[in-house]
Amino acid sequence: MSRVPGSWPPVEIEPPVLHPNAPAPGTDLGVHFAECFGCGEVEGGLHLRSSVGDDQTVQSKFTVTRAHQGAPGLAHGGLLACAFDEALGSAVGNLLRRPAVTGRLETDFRRPVPVGSTLYIEARLDGTAGRKIYVSADGRLDAPDGPVAVSARGLFVQVGIEHFSTHGDPQALEKLAEAQRKNQINP
Numbered sequence: 019m020s021r022v023p024g025s026w027p028p029v030e031i032e033p034p035v036l037h038p039n040a041p042a043p044g045t046d047l048g049v050h051f052a053e054c055f056g057c058g059e060v061e062g063g064l065h066l067r068s069s070v071g072d073d074q075t076v077q078s079k080f081t082v083t084r085a086h087q088g089a090p091g092l093a094h095g096g097l098l099a100c101a102f103d104e105a106l107g108s109a110v111g112n113l114l115r116r117p118a119v120t121g122r123l124e125t126d127f128r129r130p131v132p133v134g135s136t137l138y139i140e141a142r143l144d145g146t147a148g149r150k151i152y153v154s155a156d157g158r159l160d161a162p163d164g165p166v167a168v169s170a171r172g173l174f175v176q177v178g179i180e181h182f183s184t185h186g187d188p189q190a191l192e193k194l195a196e197a198q199r200k201n202q203i204n205p
């Protein structure tokens with residue numbers, strides 16, 4: 019089967035401009051929401067751990083457990099895609115600090131990812147076009163310079179904060195915003 023990737027990003031883009039209060043390279047990004055399936059303290063969740071890398075990147079680690087299987091001993095592709103959604107969203111949210119949601123996410127699964135292995139994911143900002151934010155990532159097996167097992171490209175669309183209160187849980191959102199106001203040095 020031939021693989022013909024389309025051009026990326028698919029539209030003319032501006033270079034991404036980091037938010038003035040974006041965390042510096044090396045910063046541990048912690049958990050953005052305790053009940054997040056990607057990074058929160060959720061049983062069976064992905065427990066992704068992320069930090070800021072150089073050159074407008076976020077580096078994340080995802081260790082595959084038995085809770086993440088599709089076939090015996092192998093990661094489920096949908097959960098791998100979830101890990102990339104989280105890693106790409108973390109790059110958008112932390113480096114640009116623009117509220118945004120995933121509009122489109124495409125994944126290429128290049129190698130099997132066994133239970134017990136750790137994916138080292140590097141997510142990068144590729145560019146912006148108005149509300150559209152283009153990001154991509156590679157996930158390497160068991161080492162930052164291991165073979166690429168999964169690649170992903172995402173389009174995030176900037177939304178107003180009311181997107182989350184209208185469609186989500188406004189009380190939980192307010193509690194989260196309050197906790198962030200208390201903890202944040204650079205709001």
Ligand SMILES: CCCCC/C=C\C/C=C\C/C=C\C/C=C\CCCC(=O)SCCNC(=O)CCNC(=O)[C@H](O)C(C)(C)COP(=O)(O)OP(=O)(O)OC[C@H]1O[C@@H](n2cnc3c(N)ncnc32)[C@H](O)[C@@H]1OP(=O)(O)O
Binds near residue numbers: 103109122148
């Ligand atoms: C207060 C400041 C806060 C800052 C944040 C700070 C800190 C946060 C820190 C960290 C966050 C950390 C981690 C984040 C972790 C995880 C991320 C997970 C993210 C998700 O998992 S989130 C859930 C899944 N996600 C959805 O639940 C979205 C459902 N969806 C919609 O809500 C709408 O669909 C929406 C809003 C996407 C668009 O709707 P809309 O009406 O606003 O805008 P519209 O449709 O006009 O699209 C505008 C332009 O995007 C193009 N466009 C749109 N979709 C496209 C597609 N699929 N393919 C190609 N192009 C597309 C259009 O073609 C148009 O392009 P053009 O402008 O050129 O015409």
